[in-house]
Amino acid sequence: MTRLSLAIPSKGRLKEKSEEWLAAAGFPVTQIGGERGYQAEIAGLGDVEMRLLSAREIAQGLVDGSLHAGVTGEDLLHDLAPDGEADFRVLHRLGFGGADVIVAVPQAWVDVDTMAELEAAGAAFRKAHHRRLRVATKYMRLTRRFFAARSVGEYRLVESAGATEAAPTTGSADVIVDITSTGATLKANGLKILSDGLILKSEAVFAISPRADWKGPALGSLQALTTAADIEIGSLS
Amino acid sequence: MTHVAIVKAARGVFEASGATPVDPSYILPSDIPLELSGEAVRARLCVFTDHRGNEMVMRPDLTLPVAGLEAERLASGTHGPNAYCYAAEAFRLPAAEGDPMEFTQIGFERFGRDADPSEDAEAFALVHEAVRACGVRPVAISTGDLAVFPTYIDALGLPRVTADLLKRAFRQEGGVRALLEAAPLPIEDDMVSTLQAKTAEEAATAFRAALQARGIPLIGTRSVAEIVSGLRARAAVQEAGGIPGTVRDVIGALASVNCTAAEAADQLDAIAVRFSLSRTTSIIDRVARRMELIRELLPDLKAICGFRSGFGRRFTYYDGFLFETLGPNLTDSQPIASGGRYDGLISGLSNGRANATAIGGVVRPDRVLRAKGRGA
DSSP, rough: OOOOOEESSSHHHHHHHHHHHOOOOTTEEEEEEEOOOSEEESSSSSSSSEEEEOOOHHHHHHHSSSSSSOOOOOOHHHHHHGEEEEEOEEEEEEEEEEEEEEEETTTTTOOOOOOHHHHHHHHHHHHHSSOOEEEEEEEHHHHHHHHTTTTTSOOOEEEOOOOOGHHHHTSSSSSEEEESSHHHHHTTTTTOOOOEEEEEEOOOEEEEEEOOOOOTTHHHHHHHHHHHHTTOOOOOO | HHHHHHHHHHHHHHHHOEEOOOOOOOOOETTHHHHHHOOGGGGOOOOOOOSSEEEEEEEEEEEHHHHHHHHHHTTTTOOOOOEEEEEEEEOOOOSSOOOOEEEEEEEEEEEEOSSSSHHHHHHOOOOOOHHHHTTOOOOEEEEEETTTTHHHHHHTTOHHHHHHHHHHHHHHHTTHHHHOOOOOOOOOOGGGGHHOOOOOHHHHHHHHHHHHHOOOOOOSSSSSHHHHHHHHHHHHHTTTSSSOHHHEEEEEHHTTTEEHHHHHHHHHHHHHHTTTTTGGHHHHHHHHHHHHHHHHHHHGGGGGGGTTTTOOOOOOOOSEEEEEEEESSSOOOOOSSSEEOOHHHHHHHHTTTOOOOEEEEOOOHHHHHHOOOTTT
């Protein structure tokens, strides 16, 4: 695998914006098999394997080295990388797809506004209920790292498949770690963000994989793209 | 010596101590380590999902399943001291490059004996007898006592809320510093009536009314009583004006205790004298007596035994004396042997249905082999 494998999100606004960004740099993407196909071609970069994938698959591919480069969310990269930022390299922040990954608790918890108070509430909860407070999230690693860095250990993670903000209402968890842009969904679900509960200010990024095989034409194609888009690559070793 | 020969030598020592050999379940529900130790340990657990979707783990050490056996035995009504030994595999995700995911632990766990310095010293000596039987000489031994910090905090006579906060924070990386730096948060006006209520029912009613006035739904599994008691805790910290300066000084002095094990009791005593903390005598005596006994049992290890007050605070279920023994050719995070006291674990595992003092220790044959170097 030495030709550049490049991926952009396969759906929605992230896809449109990624295509716009590539087109503006002079490399239009065309989908094979119409709007619903998952194969695509990109013009002007030589022999490139152009792929349309979910943002999560792109982040995973960059972390494990099966993709050379792609557009995905910073939140996903940080969450899927076991060794943190050694597993991926952000070359360019794209200015769209912005959202915050935050810690939120029920508004009814008037005694909990900080991570330290969440830890205290968690300890009291364990004494009273003989189990730990549950935190629902799609961001398992990101949550674990942030909670550890804020000295919070009194919790259990529950992996959430979707609609994380509903977990406290349904009773499957009390606390959530989720993505929010305006906070309106949180408010509508009776939740509030902890004052020191901002984990990451995320946006869409163009990132490359340090683990991918950069020998052969892959590097040349990347350089053609970054030169046209006015992005610094730096050293790949 | 080969791995097999090392296992045989160390196991022989523990079996000769009269402990019963066991090989408990390899697989545990993930609730057992996670509820006991919290999510922080998940990063090291070999987790999988069974066919019904239940999350399970491969045993991360032998202490947990062996303590589980003992908790069951006690809960079924059998009493009296008991001891187990094992030479068995445990499974952990590597923390450092080159760490194996599967490794052998040779060890013992003793339950229900007097939790006194002589039992601590005996357990320590037993582990080091096994280390010696493996033909390796320790280069350094770190020791600590996780009962020191909580005892000093209790001796300060702080409000219970604050004392509990500090004790919990001690077990977390950077926790105490964060707590000392945090400013107390104010109580909002509409919560005053809740705090001033005479009875729990009045408080709950006032609280529900305040929530309703704010248009906030009562969701989540924490009860009103729990939230109100959290509010009271915040009010108590606010009233005390945060954490007092002497507390910072005592914690700072404790944190800097890093000396030979022989000097530990004197250094702890100097702190107690300087801050007039009278209720620390028993823990200081305990540290002193334990070290005396260890010196008598193992005079040749005296020179390499160190003591740090913060040592082992993130070893989640340990709560008293603990130690780690380092060999040549390995890093500080790869002890060849370790052990300690965990008097609260049986109660934690059985939800309070059983209770027993507990101490144990293990030798890691894979690391002993590395410590001995090639051709040893």
